[in-house]
Amino acid sequence: MKGRTLGVLIAAMVAIAAVFIIMAMRPEPAEKRKPVVPDATLALAAIATPATPARPVTAAIAFQPPSEAAMPNDEFGKVVKLGHDIFTQTERYASQYNGSTNMNCSSCHLDAGRLADSAPLWAAFVSYPAYRSKNDKVNTFASRIQGCFMYSMNGKAPPLGDPVLIALESYAYWLASGAPVDPTIAGRGYPKVPKPPLSPDYARGQQVFSQHCALCHGADGAGQTDANGQPNFPALWGEKSFNWGAGMSNLKNASGFIKANMPLGLGGTLSDQQAWDVALFMNSHERPQDPRFKGSVAATRAQHHDSPNDLYGTTVNGHLLGSGKLQAN
Ligand code: HEC
Numbered sequence: 001m002k003g004r005t006l007g008v009l010i011a012a013m014v015a016i017a018a019v020f021i022i023m024a025m026r027p028e029p030a031e032k033r034k035p036v037v038p039d040a041t042l043a044l045a046a047i048a049t050p051a052t053p054a055r056p057v058t059a060a061i062a063f064q065p066p067s068e069a070a071m072p073n074d075e076f077g078k079v080v081k082l083g084h085d086i087f088t089q090t091e092r093y094a095s096q097y098n099g100s101t102n103m104n105c106s107s108c109h110l111d112a113g114r115l116a117d118s119a120p121l122w123a124a125f126v127s128y129p130a131y132r133s134k135n136d137k138v139n140t141f142a143s144r145i146q147g148c149f150m151y152s153m154n155g156k157a158p159p160l161g162d163p164v165l166i167a168l169e170s171y172a173y174w175l176a177s178g179a180p181v182d183p184t185i186a187g188r189g190y191p192k193v194p195k196p197p198l199s200p201d202y203a204r205g206q207q208v209f210s211q212h213c214a215l216c217h218g219a220d221g222a223g224q225t226d227a228n229g230q231p232n233f234p235a236l237w238g239e240k241s242f243n244w245g246a247g248m249s250n251l252k253n254a255s256g257f258i259k260a261n262m263p264l265g266l267g268g269t270l271s272d273q274q275a276w277d278v279a280l281f282m283n284s285h286e287r288p289q290d291p292r293f294k295g296s297v298a299a300t301r302a303q304h305h306d307s308p309n310d311l312y313g314t315t316v317n318g319h320l321l322g323s324g325k326l327q328a329n
């Protein structure tokens with residue numbers, strides 16, 4: 001009995017410590033936010049005792065964008081700053097185009113779009129215009145931003161020339177100061193995680209989720225917002241999350257993002273197997289409809305989701321994914 005009481009006490013202390021660490025790591029409005037918190041990260045690492053502590057390869061040699069303090073203090077700088085603020089507090093500065101009430105651009109492009117292996121803005125900026133098979137044409141940088149508003153943020157595309165679009169382009173251009181124009185620049189996009197030995201599995205993914213993710217993102221995947229509606233922890237599925245048309249709903253993108261960046265501050269600690277398993281678990285839940293949906297889940301799958309890494313239109317635990325009540329904006 002005594003041993004058990006001690007066990008419960010220790011568990012409670014660990015839980016309290018974890019809450020403090022999470023409070024410290026929680027994203028804050030840009031002005032107050034520090035880049036990454038090494039102390040808290042180390043402490044969390046100690047609690048989680050990860051199997052293989054290693055950060056992805058490209059991060060070390062990646063291009064360094066200018067520091068926030070170097071932002072120009074003039075008319076152009078004001079628009080760069082606005083782009084930064086839209087990127088990190090999207091609902092506050094661009095609610096007219098934002099459909100997700102629990103996500104910022106920086107929820108998936110970490111450290112305000114600076115972090116290598118987290119699809120950083122500076123690498124994206126020097127990579128367009130470029131041909132994409134997804135829509136079979138040459139895409140501009142602006143059209144990629146529009147796409148992330150429509151799908152990743154489940155919102156509406158700001159029209160060309162809109163101040164929101166101009167501000168985001170200005171911020172990305174400024175972050176790319178001194179970078180070569182080169183779509184193969186190190187640190188671009190999310191790393192590709194090789195397919196693991198066992199095919200990704202829901203039950204194993206669920207286990208990874210409750211052990212390594214639920215603490216922050218919630219057992220229901222809905223995340224948490226603060227009193228001002230700013231996401232503390234973004235939603236992984238459900239009505240406040242990205243929709244079925246988003247890049248993150250593809251297991252390749254999701255496993256790459258997760259392996260490199262999650263749990264927050266502990267990127268590179270999950271095995272490839274764990275990253276794919278938990279990506280599959282996350283994307284086996286209902287989320288807002290693909291805006292390209294025209295009435296039939298099967299037809300939408302055939303046209304836009306015909307890939308083994310895409311669960312839209314497949315049946316998981318008796319539920320046809322994409323047939324949920326959640327609708328796109
Ligand atoms: C739910 C996660 C998520 C959110 C939120 C998100 N993005 Fe993305 N973004 C992605 C993914 C995944 C990709 C790349 C894969 C794809 O689209 O096929 C991407 C790609 C991009 C690219 C191109 C990157 C490259 O190197 O080619 C840009 C630019 C971009 N996003 C900007 C934004 C902006 C601006 C916002 C906010 C309006 C935003 N994103 C919100 C997940 C997200």
Ligand code: HEC
Binds near residue numbers: 103214248258
């Ligand atoms: C310590 C808290 C914490 C833990 C643990 C954590 N995350 Fe996150 N996660 C965050 C935060 C905070 C963000 C947004 C990053 C930002 O704003 O800087 C995020 C972003 C994400 C995103 C992109 C945004 C979205 O909502 O889709 C995904 C996907 C994600 N996490 C998945 C996971 C998975 C899977 C795990 C477990 C392996 C995990 N996270 C563990 C805090 C955490």
